[in-house]
Amino acid sequence: MKMKTYRxxxxxxxVIGGGTGLxxxxSSLRNQSADITAVVTVADDGGSSGELRNSVDMAPPGDLRNVLAALSDMPKLYEDLFQYRFKKEDKFLANHTIGNLIIAALSEMRGSTYEAIQLLSHMMxxxxxxxxxxxxxxxxxAEFEDGTKAVGESKIALDRKTIKRVFVTGKQKAHEVHAARKVxxxxxxxxxxxxxxxSLFTxxxxxxxxxxxxxxxxxTKAEVVYICNIMTQKGETEHFSDADHVRVLHKHLxxxxxxxxxxxxxxxxEGYMDPSIYDEYLVQVTHDFNGLREEGCRVISTDFLKLRDGGVxxxxxxxxxxxFRIVFGAKL
Structure with a gap:
């Protein structure tokens, strides 16, 4: 384990996002002396998270669970238990993780996924x-360039259409969408x-x-940094350059x-990725440094790659x- 740095x-x-990248x-930020806040998407509607959000009327727990585990210093056995996923043969519990079920239980007990996450943060x-x-x-x-639409995070990439824009609504149509407390x-x-x-769009x-x-x-007066994906994603960013990613962000806001x-x-x-595991990723994102500069961005390009388990x-x-070089290069 990397020694923690103190300042x-x-x-x-x-850090804002979701999925496996966050x-x-x-995990690496935790080894530095930083005041970390993770803001995590609650639009996931697939797998265990999707089933629980429909059953318990809660925010989807999967991405929140992974973030809690990444920032926790609990012993490895506890983390493994928290992240344990039941086998697909286990019928009623199939594909659910222990952590998702704990978040669901606390959400029901407290009447709030937000409160459940704050309590778990303390416990973990x-x-x-x-x-x-x-x-x-x-x-x-999602609205696509051909005028059609898709509803649900898990549905958006299925038809592999070019996405024009995405937006969110409350689970109940009458519910207004607001940021969570303190965000x-x-x-x-x-x-x-x-x-x-x-994933850019999801x-x-x-x-x-x-x-x-x-x-x-x-x-915000803060430095806003975008960590561009290494690979394009099927049904989301096919044929995208790094500048295309930023153009989409700027267009939406x-x-x-x-x-x-x-x-x-x-x-x-070539041929490194295991398509049986990582079938959503296609090819590497191409580079358009002039396009990035036209978007008003400073570009830092180097080797950020890590290959493991057949994935990128x-x-x-x-x-x-x-x-940290960036943040300490600015006035704190």
Whole structure:
């Protein structure tokens, strides 16, 4: 385990997103002396999370569970138990994780997923703050360039159409969409706001299109950093360059708000990825550095690559080292 670094002044870093990319960065951030806040999407409607959000009327727990585990210092056995997923042959419990069920139970006990996450953060000795982006489950909608629409995060990539825009609504049509408590203030008080890594349309944007969060990110004095995905994603960012990712972010918020983009330039060996496990990823994102500069972004390009288990990931330690060079290069 990497030795934790201590500093007199802890930079306030807010990380916004969801999916598998967010915990990678948070795990490495936890080894640094930072005041960490994770803002996590609540638009997931697939798998165990989708079943529980429909059964218990709660925010989907999966991404929140992974973030709690990434920021917790609990013993490895406890973490393994929290993350344990029942086998698909187990009928009633099939594919549910222990952590998801614990979050569901606490959500029902407290009448609030937000309160459940705060209680679990204390119980699990989480180093930082974990907030759902909204205190109610949200429904993600997509409009495609051909004029058709899709409803539900798990449905958006199925037809592999070009996405024009995404937006969120409350689970109940009459419910207005608001940011969860402390989210906006955390963004306003931050030294740095980090977006990603994660699925552009289904992990990052579902947070930013909540109006209060989008406005906070645009208006914060913090450095806004986008960690660009290494691979394109089937049905979301096929044929995308790194500049295309940023253009989509700016188009959705109607303003050029990203200050710095981290781009991986290391090549993935052909045939390395295991398609039976990572079938949603296609090819590496192409580079358009002039396009990024036209979007008003500083570009930091280097080797951020980590290959493991037949998959392509960001090297969390390399990314976090760069984030700290950026944040300490600015006035804290």
């Amino acid at each position: 007199i002044r802890k930079p306030k870093i807010v 915990p990678v960065i948070l 000795h989480v180093d930082g703050h974990v907030y759902p982006s909204s205190e109610s489950p949200l429904i993600l909608h 906006v203030q955390s963004i306003q008080d931050a030294d740095m706001v980090v977006l990603g890594p994660g 992990s990052i944007l579902p947070n930013l299109v909540i109006n209060e969060i989008g406005e906070a990110v645009k208006n 109607e303003e050029k708000f990203v200050n710095t983009v981290l781009v991986n330039t290391e090549k993935v060996c 990931f960001h090297d969390g330690d390399k990314v976090v080292d760069e984030l």
